[in-house]
Amino acid sequence: MKLNVVILCVLFTLSQQAASPEKCVCELNHSQRVFPHDKLQAAESNVTYCNSRITPQKTKELESLLLGLERRLEQLHKDMSILEAEDDGQLYGVLSLYIIENEMVEIKQLVDKLNSTTLGHKHLTADTLLQLDDLNKEMDDLQTFDSMGVVKARVRIKHLTANIDICRATVNSTVAPTQPSYGTCPYGHLLNVTGPRVYTAGEYPGSYPFGAWGRDPKPDAGKRNWYWMVILTSSNIYAHYVRFYSSLSALIIGVSTPGNVLIHSSNPTTNTIQGPNVVLYGEALYYNCYNKDAVCRFNLTSKAVTTLQLPKGTRYNSKANFCWLEDCYSYTDLDLATDESGVWVIYTTTQDFGNLVLSKVEMGQEMMLGQTWHTSVYKKSATNTFMACGILYATRFVSKSIEEIFYSFDTATGKESFNLGIFINKMSSNIQSLNYSPVDQMLHAYSDSKLVSYKVLFG
Structure with a gap:
């Protein structure tokens, strides 16, 4: 009786395995490290952030402040000359003194703003240099992962996408005007x-x-x-x-x-x-x-x-x-x-x-x-x-x-x-x-x- 039970169990097991002959399970052992896409995206985000912080407006801001300070100092010198001319030996013109006092306050405000702006730019430069060093290290590290050409493939995809856009624009474009375009400027706006x-x-x-x-x-x-x-x-x-x-x-x-x-x-x-x-x-x-x-x-x-x-x-x-x-x-x-x-x-x-x-x-x-x-x-x-x-x-x-x-x-x-x-x-x-x-x-x-x-x- 026991022998019959064992034989039935074996037959049942064989029948279960034979019911799905198309299913196969494989185990893949990959020797390469997984490419860290998150690190690459973080590096791209850091580059974008740096570009947004370092702009021509920073230089323009400093130059405007320096120009304003230069003009105020010239005006102060003129007003001081008027004040000296008003000296009667004992008293100065009260009105001129008030004007010069106001100008001194404005000059101090300009100097303070110039100092704070310069200090801010100094910190910005230092922070940016540190970020650039970190980015260089991260990019060197990322290059070791790129054995499968992931970064190169991304660059190629971007170029192909740009070329497709150009082709589409060319196909859909109208005939170019015979008149020349005068708006091209090598310097920008x-x-x-x-x-x-x-x-x-x-x-x-x-x-x-x-x-x-x-x-x-x-x-x-x-x-x-x-x-x-x-x-x-x-x-x-x-x-x-x-x-x-x-x-x-x-x-x-x-x-x-x-x-x-x-x-x-x-x-x-x-x-x-x-x-x-x-x-x-x-x-x-x-x-x-x-x-x-x-x-x-x-x-x-x-x-x-x-x-x-x-x-x-x-x-x-x-x-x-x-x-x-x-x-x-x-x-x-x-x-x-x-x-x-x-x-x-x-x-x-x-x-x-x-x-x-x-x-x-x-x-x-x-x-x-x-x-x-x-x-x-x-x-x-x-x-x-x-x-x-x-x-x-x-x-x-x-x-x-x-x-x-x-x-x-x-x-x-x-x-x-x-x-x-x-x-x-x-x-x-x-x-x-x-x-x-x-x-x-x-x-x-x-x-x-x-x-x-x-x-x-x-x-």
Whole structure:
């Protein structure tokens, strides 16, 4: 009886195993270590965090504080001189003392903020260096795990994904426009304007309040360091020559070795200069022709003048000036500007109801009006315009010591911005003309007969 039971149990076991012949269990012994994806993600997060903390804004913040401190110290020195002049031997001017006391408090606040900012940047640098050391160690450690090429595979996948996106964009894109794009800038967007870097009364201190100065972005050989200046010598409206200086030092001390290049012996007359908005590009002077709604080009070599007629309805002869609340700058209907790509003209027409119009001046034996953009900013709400990397910038009067770059128009995208909030510290109440120099990324301002330049910061 017992024997029968054993045989039945064995048969039952065999039948159970034979019922699932397709099932198989394998044991895998892997000699490689498991790749630590969590460590790689942590390293990528740390890199992103470092990039977010170390930004150009940190440098901009320090430079702004230093500039503010410099200006306050200069003002304190002036006020101290006034206070000394008020000394009658026993008493000082009480009002001046209050002013100086307030200035000292503001200077102390600036110094405290500068110290705290510098200390914060020092700690940030130290922390970042430690994090970089840790990241280097972690990456070295991660490389030992990458025997199966996980990181390389991720890089390849990212490249493939980017290529797929490019292909999709190419397939879905429309035909490229025949007109060139002027908005490409190797420096990035305009972030700030610092300075002044140059501040001089020039060759004619206190005389000729209207004019312009700057550098040729495309000079002839041997003239890379030259500067030019145009002063309105007749009624603060007209000029008939351009004056050259062989270096910045010569400009500051007022020694013009090359001297004047005359457009005409009479002033004013046909095709001489009207208004302060003048630029030099490629050994040619561009300006508003006398008594015309047109751009004149004076070739410095041949002494020939060619003209470019602007569209019908263009305002001229001081009918569409740059303005601020209390005053306007006479005969600023047309503004000429240069940047990395060439020459531009900014104006307004009756069809645009006083809004700024921007056109590219296409150069050749005969000038032509190239692509044109219509903006939403009212001409008389601005005090100046300039171009940088295909972007139009407009300024407005804030106070006698501050001018604001408040507006931009990107010719590549058509995007407008009305709240840039970039401030220029003025050395005089008015800026009659403003030219950007792509040679050294400087803004050259002609300000109540003074020559002032500012450094443009991109990023």
